[in-house]
Amino acid sequence: MSYQRIKKFIFANLQNNSGPLDYNKISKEIETTKELIETIGLNLFAQILPDKSVLNNLTNDEWDLMKRELETHFDVKMEKGVLIQGEEQQERDSTWWTRKEKQNNEKYYWERYKKYIGKFLPPTVLKTIDEDTDIVMDNIENPLTESFSRYGMVVGHVQSGKTANYSALICKAVDSGYKFIVVIAGGLNNLRNQTQERLNESFIGQDRGNQIGAGVGDTHKDKLPISLTTKKNDFNKRDADKNSQSLNLDNNIAPMLLVIKKNIKTLNNVIEWLENHYKNKIPNHAMLLIDDESDYGSINTNKKNEEPTAINKQIRKLLNLFSKGSYVAYTATPYANIFIDHEANHADFGSDLFPKDFIYALEAPSNYFSAKKVFLDTNDEHLKIIDDYQSHIPLDHKKDILLSSLPDSLFEAIRLFIINVAIRNINGEKNKHNSMLINVTRFTNVHKQIAIHVENYLSEIIKQINVYGKLKKAIIQSDIIKQIKETFDNKYKNLKITWQEVVNMICKTVKTIMVREVHQASKIPLIYGNDIVTNAIVIGGNSLSRGFTLEGLNVSYFLRNTIFYDTLMQMGRWFGYRVGYENLCQIYIPKIIIDNFSNIIDATDDLIKDLKIMSENNMTPNDFGLSIKIHPDSALQVVARKLQVTAKNKQQNAHELIIDMKLDGHSKETSWLSDNEEDKKKNLMAIVSLITNLSKFKSKDLGSVLWENVPKNLAEDFLKQFKIYKKDPLGITARMPIDFVKKYVKDKDTTWDVALYSGDGLKYPIINNIIINTELRKIVEMEGYYEIKNRQVSSGNAESITFSPDIRKKIGSDRKKARALLKRPLLMLHIIEVEKKDGEKENLAAFGISFPGSALSSKETVKIIINSVYYKNYLKEYDEAADD
Numbered sequence: 001m002s003y004q005r006i007k008k009f010i011f012a013n014l015q016n017n018s019g020p021l022d023y024n025k026i027s028k029e030i031e032t033t034k035e036l037i038e039t040i041g042l043n044l045f046a047q048i049l050p051d052k053s054v055l056n057n058l059t060n061d062e063w064d065l066m067k068r069e070l071e072t073h074f075d076v077k078m079e080k081g082v083l084i085q086g087e088e089q090q091e092r093d094s095t096w097w098t099r100k101e102k103q104n105n106e107k108y109y110w111e112r113y114k115k116y117i118g119k120f121l122p123p124t125v126l127k128t129i130d131e132d133t134d135i136v137m138d139n140i141e142n143p144l145t146e147s148f149s150r151y152g153m154v155v156g157h158v159q160s161g162k163t164a165n166y167s168a169l170i171c172k173a174v175d176s177g178y179k180f181i182v183v184i185a186g187g188l189n190n191l192r193n194q195t196q197e198r199l200n201e202s203f204i205g206q207d208r209g210n211q212i213g214a215g216v217g218d219t220h221k222d223k224l225p226i227s228l229t230t231k232k233n234d235f236n237k238r239d240a241d242k243n244s245q246s247l248n249l250d251n252n253i254a255p256m257l258l259v260i261k262k263n264i265k266t267l268n269n270v271i272e273w274l275e276n277h278y279k280n281k282i283p284n285h286a287m288l289l290i291d292d293e294s295d296y297g298s299i300n301t302n303k304k305n306e307e308p309t310a311i312n313k314q315i316r317k318l319l320n321l322f323s324k325g326s327y328v329a330y331t332a333t334p335y336a337n338i339f340i341d342h343e344a345n346h347a348d349f350g351s352d353l354f355p356k357d358f359i360y361a362l363e364a365p366s367n368y369f370s371a372k373k374v375f376l377d378t379n380d381e382h383l384k385i386i387d388d389y390q391s392h393i394p395l396d397h398k399k400d401i402l403l404s405s406l407p408d409s410l411f412e413a414i415r416l417f418i419i420n421v422a423i424r425n426i427n428g429e430k431n432k433h434n435s436m437l438i439n440v441t442r443f444t445n446v447h448k449q450i451a452i453h454v455e456n457y458l459s460e461i462i463k464q465i466n467v468y469g470k471l472k473k474a475i476i477q478s479d480i481i482k483q484i485k486e487t488f489d490n491k492y493k494n495l496k497i498t499w500q501e502v503v504n505m506i507c508k509t510v511k512t513i514m515v516r517e518v519h520q521a522s523k524i525p526l527i528y529g530n531d532i533v534t535n536a537i538v539i540g541g542n543s544l545s546r547g548f549t550l551e552g553l554n555v556s557y558f559l560r561n562t563i564f565y566d567t568l569m570q571m572g573r574w575f576g577y578r579v580g581y582e583n584l585c586q587i588y589i590p591k592i593i594i595d596n597f598s599n600i601i602d603a604t605d606d607l608i609k610d611l612k613i614m615s616e617n618n619m620t621p622n623d624f625g626l627s628i629k630i631h632p633d634s635a636l637q638v639v640a641r642k643l644q645v646t647a648k649n650k651q652q653n654a655h656e657l658i659i660d661m662k663l664d665g666h667s668k669e670t671s672w673l674s675d676n677e678e679d680k681k682k683n684l685m686a687i688v689s690l691i692t693n694l695s696k697f698k699s700k701d702l703g704s705v706l707w708e709n710v711p712k713n714l715a716e717d718f719l720k721q722f723k724i725y726k727k728d729p730l731g732i733t734a735r736m737p738i739d740f741v742k743k744y745v746k747d748k749d750t751t752w753d754v755a756l757y758s759g760d761g762l763k764y765p766i767i768n769n770i771i772i773n774t775e776l777r778k779i780v781e782m783e784g785y786y787e788i789k790n791r792q793v794s795s796g797n798a799e800s801i802t803f804s805p806d807i808r809k810k811i812g813s814d815r816k817k818a819r820a821l822l823k824r825p826l827l828m829l830h831i832i833e834v835e836k837k838d839g840e841k842e843n844l845a846a847f848g849i850s851f852p853g854s855a856l857s858s859k860e861t862v863k864i865i866i867n868s869v870y871y872k873n874y875l876k877e878y879d880e881a882a883d884d
Contacts, residue, residue, distance in 0.1 A: 002056040003428075005049055007066050009033065014074060015118070026070045030063065065428035065580070072579045076122040078365040081132050082608075082615045084624055089139065089357040097137040101176050108223060109171035109214075113202050116214035117164060125365050132362060133168040139358040140326035143177035143286035149319065153294065153329040153337055153355035153621075155608075156362045157370065158569055159549065159576030162330050163195065165362065166290050167202035169328070174203075174225070174255045178326075179285040181255060182270070182318070186293045187262045189234070190518065190526075191548050195292065196231050196259040203257065207231065226256045235260050237273045249277075249285040262297045267314035274321050286324035291315065291353070293546050294329030295336035295566045300352055304341060308349060316349035329355060333566030333604075335637055338625040359621045361611055369578045371569070371601045374587065375594060376790065384409070384588045389440075395561050395590070399443040406453045410438070410557050413588045414457060414537065415487040417555040420584045421513065421535050422505035424552075426497055429580060433528050433551035434535045437573055440559035442541040444519045451539050455515050458537070462510050469507040491586070509535065518543045545571045554581055557588045563640045565600045572597070591782070598791060599733075603633030606666075609816055610855035617856055630662040630861050632740070635732045639866065660861040661740045664853030665819050667799060668741060669828075670846045671791035672725045672734040675784060679723035683845035686721035687756075687829050690714060691766045694754060704757040705770060706801055708824075715752045715827050716745050722847065725785040735791060740862045741849060745825075747862065754827045755801045757794070761833040764843065774833035774843055781837055786844070794828055799850040802826060815850075822852035 010029050037045045046055045058066075085094065118126055141148040156162040170181055185195035200207045204225050205215015228240045235258050249256070260266045274282065291298055300312040308316065319325045329337055337355065344352035364370060374382050386409040389395075393403065417436040424432060438450060461480055468478040475482040484506070485499055512533070516526045518540035528534050528551045538550055541560070545567075556574045578585055610627050614620075628634055638659055674680065693714055700706040724731055724738045731738040756766065759775030766772065778789035799818040800808045811817045828848040835841050 003058060003062050003066070005051060005055065006033065006037075006058065007069070009049060010066070010070065011073075014070065015123070026067060026074060030067055030070075034063070059428075061426075062428050068580055072367060073122050076124055076365050076367045078122075078125045078128040079363040080128060081135070081360050081362045082612050083135055083139070083358060083360050084611060084615050084619060084621060085139065086357045086620050086622070090618065090620075093142075094138045096142040097172070097176060098134050101142065102134065102137075102172075105175050107172070107175045108220070109174050109203065110168065112205070112214045112218045113168060113171045115218070116202065116216075121164075122365070122367075128363070128365075129165060129168050132360070133165060133172055136169055136328065136358075136360055137172050137176065139360070140173070140288065140328065141286075141324070143173075143179075143324060145324065147283075147323045148325070149351065150326040150357050151351065151353060151355050152327070152358040152360065153331065153334060154360045154362060155334050156330065156332050157364045157368065157575065158332040158572055160332070160362070160364045160368055162292070162332070162362075163198050164202075166292070166328070166330055167199060170199070170203050170257075170288065170290070173288045173326075177286065178288045179249050179255050180282075180287040180322070181257045181290070182287065183257070183259045183290045184262050184267075184292060184298075184315070185259050186546050187297050188520075188543050188546075188548075189261065190543060191293075191546060192234060192259060192261045193231055194548060196227075196229055199257065199259055200227070200231065222253060224254055226252065226254050227259075228256060229259045234263075234266055235270055235273075237269050237276075240273055249282065262293075262311060264310045264314060267311065267318060271314065271317055271321065274318075278321070281323050282321055283323045285322070286326070287319075287322040289315070289319060289325065289327045291327065291329045293331060293570070294353070295331045295333050296546060296570070298329070298353060299336045299340060300344070304344065308346065308352070312353065313349050315353065316346070316351070320348075320350040327353060329353065331566075333569045334359075335564075335566050335628060335634070336641075338628045339641055340625075342622055342625060354625070355621050357621075359611070359624060361608055367577060367579065369574070369576055369582055369585070371572065371575055371597065372605070374572075374574065375597045375601055381583075382585050382587055383594060384413075384586055385591050385594065386588050387590065389559055389590065393440050393446075393559055395559060395592075397441065397443075397446070399445055401443075401446060403446065403449040403453065406450065406457075409588055411457060412483075412487055413438075413555050413557045413586070414454065415461075415484050416491060416586060417537065418461065418506060418510055418513065419484065419488050419491070419502060420554045420581070421509050422502050423492075423495070423497060423584060424554075424581055425505050425509055426501055427580070431533055432581075433533055435550040435553045436537045436555040436557075437544065437550055437553055438537065438539045438557045439541055439544060439571060439573075440557065442560070444521050444541075447517050447519050447539050447541065448521075451515055451517050454537055454539065458513060458515060465507055465510050469503060474503065513537065515539065518548075544573060548573070549576070552581075554578070554584045555586050555588075558593065559590065561590075561593050561596065563596075563636060565603065565637055568593075568596055569600055569604075591780070595733075595787075599633060599735075602791075603631065606633065607631060613816075613855040619856075626859055627662070627855060630660045630859065632661050632663060632666050632668065632732075632737055633735075635659055635661055635737060635740075639732075657866050659864050659866060661737065661864070662857075662859060662861045663740065663744050663851045664857045664860065665816070665851060665855060667794075667815060667819065667848060667850045668736050669788075669791075669793040669848030670722075670724065670734075670736050671788045671793055672736070672782075673779075673786045673788070673844050673846060674723055674725040675781070675786055676723075679725070680842075680844060682721065682723050684831075684843070686718055687831065687845050687847075688766055689721065690718045690754070690829070691756060691770055693717075695767060695770070702801065704755055704801060705772070706756075707754045708802065709751045710754060712745060712748070712750060712752055715754070715825070716742075718827070718847075719745065722845070739864055743862045743864065744851070748825075751824055752827055753802050753822075753824050754829065755798075756829045757798060757801075759832075764831050766831075772831065774831050777832040777834055779834045779836070786834065788832075788846070793830055793832070793846045793848050798828060798848075799826060816854065819850055819852060820854040820856075822850060825852060826850040 010033050042055045046052055141150045185192045201213025204227050205219050211219055229235050297311045300308040302309050340352050340354040342354040388407045388409050392407045421434045464478045464480040468474045475485050513535045515537045518526050550573050560571050562568050694707045697707050697710055719742055726734045758772035761774030761776050764772055764774050779786040799815050800811050830846045832844050832846055
């Protein structure tokens with residue numbers, strides 16, 4: 001194709017840059033190429049290219065698309081990750097690779113992989129992958145060491161390129177002398193097959209005798225890795241013995257690779273096969289075990305004194321077969337891994353899988369379509385809140401539900417996908433795959449019913465487009481085409497593409513759209529080929545929830561809910577890279593699930609910030625693990641996981657669970673406010689009452705009003721009077737865990753600072769001599785309460801109010817730094833002015849508390865005892881699997 005060949009020529013000229021290109025460099029390179037073609041002609045220009053076949057002229061749209069694609073590729077930034085090490089690891093030589101071996105090593109596998117991915121990755125990203133994996137290499141172990149066991153974890157982002165990272169790690173590990181590589185690639189066949197395919201390209205360099213990927217033009221026969229698994233087949237002992245002709249690690253120079261499913265039978269087959277070759281421990285060859293999606297299936301959820309759960313036990317047995325072994329867990333959601341008992345050991349199975357030696361958190365490239373961008377951006381451009389699903393597909397439906405119809409919002413989502421396929425074609429992206437995700441259930445029977453309804457609707461659309469699509473009055477003659485136009489008008493008011501262009505393209509593209517089910521009973525596979533474009537509406541559940549990539553995903557319809565952070569985040573297949581079509585991406589999703597995602601993102605972001613502070617202060621994975629367990633936003637995770645254990649052990653009777661929470665270094669605010677009239681009046685009065693009592697003390701007028709060093713009983717009385725809206729008994733889901741806060745106030749013998757903030761609204765008299773301006777906030781009206789938009793009551797540097805102007809300037813908007821410097825707890829009072837849907841304006845009372853401290857503070861916690869049965873019933877609302 002002419003477009004790709006010319007783009008490749010320009011790409012090669014730009015590729016020599018090691019960082020982001022200077023402004024206009026890409027435009028200049030394109031203009032230079034255009035001038036060259038005009039000067040010497042297309043035929044002569046074609047002779048300069050490797051493939052000398054005939055070229056066609058490019059349209060202006062194609063040149064514009066090329067510019068956008070090249071800008072997106074090259075103008076990308078990516079920072080190095082963050083490392084924390086265990087105490088013993090800090091004492092070891094953790095520079096063995098970068099200081100010595102990398103310098104002296106041929107680096108055959110890494111160099112050819114680097115050359116291969118350099119064709120696709122921005123130079124800055126490639127450089128960072130190199131640096132990140134160097135650090136991980138330094139923290140596994142030199143394979144020449146006599147005996148070792150290393151346990152680490154790499155934390156990435158969902159769909160951000162973890163496979164590229166561990167592909168690089170594998171290449172470097174083998175270059176350094178690791179001989180046996182095992183990649184445990186999730187629990188389902190589609191994910192294992194996809195991982196095998198990618199490692200064939202990045203490491204093996206060959207597939208069924210053909211050179212591919214990194215191996216093209218650069219494969220030495222004696223260095224060709226032996227893969228005991230294929231794209232189609234997982235590991236089995238018979239094939240391994242037949243293919244390897246009874247080889248073992250001692251009599252082969254080449255490294256061995258196994259890409260296996262996270263499955264008890266498969267793991268057991270690998271263990272038995274190794275035990276048949278080696279009667280005792282394997283002493284002379286180092287194994288690297290990559291546990292992809294390590295938070296799923298690998299965790300031992302049994303009690304300390306019981307035998308480990310089956311998969312956990314098999315992984316530990318496999319590691320225990322080698323005298324030299326490094327285990328590296330890869331995950332985007334490390335919560336489950338951190339709940340591993342770091343002291344657990346077993347005489348037969350060895351240490352548990354806690355990353356005791358190191359945790360390395362990767363940064364995402366600047367072009368990553370992140371959870372933050374989707375759920376925390378103020379304009380919500382990628383989210384469509386839906387509420388019409390409940391009468392069709394309730395969140396808590398059972399597997400025997402009968403679907404007589406689908407929600408209108410799902411039909412709209414299908415129409416939007418049809419429009420998106422057309423727009424991408426108009427934009428010159430004719431050879432790009434497109435996907436729509438429908439993930440509304442975990443039940444195969446329900447997937448099948450949904451597929452029938454979707455097929456019928458798509459067939460009707462195709463029929464109407466074929467009959468009326470090219471007619472001038474199509475929207476009058478066809479209700480479906482009219483609806484497609486209404487969807488286009490609603491979504492793309494500002495797009496520089498006309499409806500006529502879109503409908504003309506739909507006439508060409510709609511017949512290419514197919515429906516594919518992805519689950520264990522699927523008969524037709526979902527394939528994204530290199531030669532044929534796939535435009536697919538993909539219906540699935542758990543098979544699509546971890547690791548599997550949907551190419552060109554631009555519309556998602558999502559009704560899955562769970563209390564577990566890791567499970568929910570992994571269902572979000574829309575995160576990743578949406579180069580050139582990010583503006584088309586839309587997620588249809590209920591408000592309750594948006595709230596759950598927002599909670600996860602806030603909690604994870606806060607924990608990664610803590611990890612950076614811990615890294616700077618030589619703290620350990622144990623410290624990080626504890627900080628997760630006692631983090632305020634992890635409390636519901638702790639409750640849910642403890643209930644999981646009690647349920648497994650058939651402890652169905654009521655009993656008490658003790659929950660620890662660390663409030664030091666955190667800020668909690670009433671981002672949910674009751675819309676009960678009586679509560680609203682009482683809350684305004686609670687602020688008036690507190691200010692009346694505070695008027696006896698000296699205050700500072702800083703625009704807002706500040707009282708310092710006041711008795712804690714004033715804060716205590718205020719908290720008793722204020723009516724918190726809380727859906728759960730402890731207020732955890734509302735982000736104001738009031739029972740923990742009240743206990744903190746009671747237990748902590750300290751004075752308080754209190755601030756009453758003034759904003760940009762109308763004047764509001766609190767008491768005679770204290771008048772402020774209300775603070776303007778946007779709200780979402782929910783059933784029984786208002787939610788502050790973006791769930792943040794205070795703004796800017798509100799938590800720095802007690803500091804001098806110089807310190808406030810130095811801190812800026814870094815709230816964690818402010819809390820680290822606070823001398824006392826800060827009670828923040830707000831009168832916020834909101835506008836409701838009906839246009840009525842209202843003043844509401846809200847508050848927040850900034851607790852002094854940081855990730856380095858003592859691990860002093862507030863303890864609350866809860867009733868397990870009560871909480872189990874409560875969590876059913878949040879977890880679709882609670883009744884299973």
